Amino acid sequence: MAARPMSDLVPIRRALLSVSDKTGLVDFARALAARGVDLVSTGGTSRALKAAGLAVTDVSDVTGFPEIMDGRVKTLHPGVHGGLLADRDTPAHMAALASHDIAPIDLLVVNLYPFEATVASQADDATVIENIDIGGPAMIRAAAKNHSGVAVVVEPGDYSAILDELAAHDGATTLATRRRLAGKAYARTAAYDAAIGGWFAERGEEAAPEYRAFGGRLAQALRYGENPHQEAAFYRTGEARPGVATARQVQGKELSYNNINDTDAAFECVAEFDPADAPAVVIVKHANPCGAARGASLSEAYRKALACDPVSAFGGIVALNRPFDGETAEEIAKLFTEVVIAPEADEAALAVMAGKKNLRLLLTGGLPDPAAAGTMVRTVAGGLLVQDRDAKRLEAGDLKVVTKRAPSEREMADLRFAFTIAKHVKSNAIVYARDGATVGIGAGQMSRVDSSRIAAQKAEDAARAAGLPEPLTRGSAVASDAFFPFADGLLAAAKAGATAVIQPGGSVRDDEVIAAADEAGLAMVFTGMRHFRH
CATH class of the missing domain: 3.40.140.20 (AICAR transformylase, duplication domain)
Structure with missing residues (x-):
């Protein structure tokens, strides 16, 4: 059977408003009322509109049932959802409305309990849970499904667009606008549920929950992505970091x-x-x-x-x-x-x-906590890779001297500094440091020995440009983000003038590498911790 075409222009005669964020609410409702739209509302929204002198029907009068359980139950009722879900072009639906004395709702205005903001404020668990909206998402999804006849608004930023639409079409909305708003509504509830699911996942005992969802809100439409032929946008997740x-x-x-x-x-x-x-x-x-x-x-x-x-x-x-x-x-x-x-x-x-x-x-108003837990997500074809943020930091007890010579105090300070920077360099990473500064960095090479040589070459170039007699890698400490699988990378660092080495260890050839370090007079410590960054 061929799909029935949707109506284009649908007049707004009745609107249900139930919002947490009341920005612009009164002016918007007043503009609707001026067009003869009947206003229905809940709880605090209703009180705000009545205080502004607007005529409002409480949702409890629509449902014939009072709001109960501190407002947890108020809109989950056929009197509301029937008005949202009835297909205006299906006679049986309209007959059902009439037989049950339910009036259609042409416009739904709902923004959700501030779950993301509550989490970001580091509120206690009970407060966070109380800010999980139930009725709001249910109404939004119902209205969005029935966008053939219902317009749904999920944030104050769309109020002016709705009013412009009504002005342009004698109090009606177009199908194009309702479709756009429906898509935005589903994306909003998806992001909302993703935030809730993520909060529970971070507190759960499962390292890999059966389902994970991630969402965000547009912060900026970008001119392009990594290259001009790629479309791109920047989304905020709501994390307060x-x-x-x-x-x-x-x-x-x-x-x-x-x-x-x-x-x-x-x-x-x-x-x-x-x-x-x-x-x-x-x-x-x-x-x-x-x-x-x-x-x-x-x-x-x-x-x-x-x-x-x-x-x-x-x-x-x-x-x-x-x-x-x-x-x-x-x-x-x-x-x-x-x-x-x-x-x-x-x-x-x-x-x-x-x-x-x-x-x-x-x-930024502050610094991110490098030791704080967090989640990182990367897309692959047909899937998502999810892992914890690399929040592990080097502690004194992690260090194990494995060579005959132990690092001096100065060398140890530079080793720790270099290893900290190596954590943020693309693998394979080699970082030379001296006196609290990097003096050579090799990044993203397929071979660790190539990273060692590139870092040393950069140091030589910098010394030449600065008019120094020798590169600052002479007498430096060198860090590797992962173990040296062979002694060649370590020997390349020694050739560049490094006197001390820090690396995770763990290679089947550790003994060979340690022996090479001893022969070269290097001090070397193992961390037992790798910092790959791809």
């Missing part, structure tokens, strides 16, 4: 897909360093640190980080673990930089950056 998704953009051009990805990588890396211990700066290019350092001041840390690879730093992302200051801003302004991200900024820094109108400056 300080970073690019929650930051305030003070100035600069719109962030691109690559800007967002790289800025996240930079800020997560710099957050590894407690601002109470020392200022730290990380410079990222193409999601890899190309320089990182601690210093006596942010400006000193920036200069040390930049010295690691000034060529790659051009057009990079700079992340700071302390409030941005004017002196550091003067240094950063000397080189083309895409984004600066910091917890805060003083007036001097803002004044300097104002002269770089295209530079994006993001302020």
Whole structure:
């Protein structure tokens, strides 16, 4: 049987409003009432509308049953769902409405209990659970299913569009608008349920629940993705973690897909360093640190980080673990930089950056906790890869000296610094560090020995550009994100001048690698912990 065509223009004569977020509610309802629309409402929404002098029918008068259980049960009733689900073009449906004295509902306005915001506020479990909406999603899904005759609005941002539509079509909505709103409504309830499911999954005992869902809300439609021929958009999940998704953009051009990805990588890396211990700066290019350092001041840390690879730093992302200051801003302004991200900024820094109108400056209000649990998701063909965030941090008790010579105090400090940075470098990762700064980074190579050589070559190039007599890898500490499967990668590091090595260990050839380190006079420690980053 051929599908029955849907009606295009449907007049709005009766609207049900039940909202948690009351932004713009009264003005919207007043505009509907001015068009002769009958208003039906629930609980606090009804009280707000009546207080504004509007005539409102309580939903309990529609259902013939009072709201009970602190409002948990109020709209789950045929008097509501019949009015939402009746197909206006099916005579039997309309007869059923008439026989049961149910009036059709032409417009549903519902925004849900603030579950995501409640979770983000770190409320207790009882409060979080109480903010799981039941009746709201049920009504939204009913109205969206029946969009042939019902318009559904799930956020205040659509109020003006509805009013414009009514003005343009003599109090009616078009099928195109109802279809668009229905799609948005289902996406909203899907994201809402995903947030709820995720909250329960994080508290459950199952490492891999049978079902997982993930959702978000559009933060920005991007000009394009990694390349101009790819469509892209940026969505927020509602997680309160300080970073690019929650930051305030003070100035600069719109962030691109690559800007967002790289800025996240930079800020997560710099957050590894407690601002109470020392200022730290990380410079990222193409999601890899190309320089990182601690210093006596942010400006000193920036200069040390930049010295690691000034060529790659051009057009990079700079992340700071302390409030941005004017002196550091003067240094950063000397080189083309895409984004600066910091917890805060003083007036001097803002004044300097104002002269770089295209530079994006993001302020986050804090640092993400590198040890906090979280979930990471990546798509593959036909599926999702889900894992915990790599929140494991190196503790003193994790370190095991495996060579005849133990690292000196200075070497040990640089080893720990280098291994922390290696955690944020694409595998295979090799990081040379000296005096609290990276001096050579090899990233993303298929062979670990190639990463060692590339990092050493970059150090030589940087030394030549700076007019230094030798590269800073001489006397450095070197970190590997995973074990050396052969001694060749370690020997390449020794050739570059490294005197101490940190690596997870665990290779079947560990004994050979340890023997090679001893023969080269290297100190080496095992961490027992790998930090692959693909």
